[in-house]
Amino acid sequence: MPEEVLFSSEQQYSREEIATYLHDVADKLAAGEAITLSSGSESTTMDPPARPTFEVKAEREGPAGNMTELSVEFELEWDEADSGSESSDSELRIE
Incomplete structure (x- = not known):
């Protein structure tokens, strides 16, 4: 889609x-x-539902060998009809 x-x-x-x-x-x-x-x-x-998916991503973008941009992305995701009951095996830590 x-x-x-x-x-x-x-x-x-x-x-x-x-x-x-x-x-x-x-x-x-x-x-x-x-x-x-x-x-x-x-x-x-x-x-957002009670338990959306939380994605954290750190990226380096740019031409190979000449990295030009760093980013940190925080994203909440859920299906429109989702109750948000899914869980993960590992815990995120931000320090």
């Missing part, structure tokens, strides 16, 4: 500003509340 982008925003922020956004998302998740993303006239609200 092709991917449909429901919301997209990309710009540079300070580490402190990024931390504030991540704290806001964490607070919504901890409270079991929906997350609304908005920028200008664009907006979408998503309500």
Whole structure:
């Protein structure tokens, strides 16, 4: 199935500003509340289930031998009809 982008925003922020956004998302998740993303006239609200899949990925991108960009990606995934009851054998640690 092709991917449909429901919301997209990309710009540079300070580490402190990024931390504030991540704290806001964490607070919504901890409270079991929906997350609304908005920028200008664009907006979408998503309500993750109790146990979505959490993917963390660190990448190096660029031409072979000349690495140009590093990234850390945090992603929540779930099927629209998913109850989120699946679990994993290993525990993620972020230090």
